[in-house]
Amino acid sequence: MGLTKTDLFTEQQNELAQISKALAHPARIAIIQHILKAEQCINGDLVGELGLAQPTISQHLKELKQLGIIKGSIEGTSMNYCIDADKWRYIRTLVVDLFDQYSISDSEDCC
Numbered sequence: 001m002g003l004t005k006t007d008l009f010t011e012q013q014n015e016l017a018q019i020s021k022a023l024a025h026p027a028r029i030a031i032i033q034h035i036l037k038a039e040q041c042i043n044g045d046l047v048g049e050l051g052l053a054q055p056t057i058s059q060h061l062k063e064l065k066q067l068g069i070i071k072g073s074i075e076g077t078s079m080n081y082c083i084d085a086d087k088w089r090y091i092r093t094l095v096v097d098l099f100d101q102y103s104i105s106d107s108e109d110c111c
Contacts, residue, residue, distance in 0.1 A: 041082040
């Protein structure tokens, strides 16, 4: 979406779109799932876990960090990162609010 078009939408719509774009890659989902499963800060090597090249993983981690989904230090092969709990709760609220706008009973009268 062009930079000039984002002003047509609310801040919340733009933010949810950015988050959705970040979550739209299976490697990023796998990274997030790995961190969630560990339930702690990760100081390890995801190359063996995911089977992707280190530069590829670093790029995915960078994008997740830029959005605030994860926090920590990510520099080359030296990593220390975890889920940002506040951001995770906020993202959950955005998604739940979106899904809650639809009522199952509304579907009965749909085309």
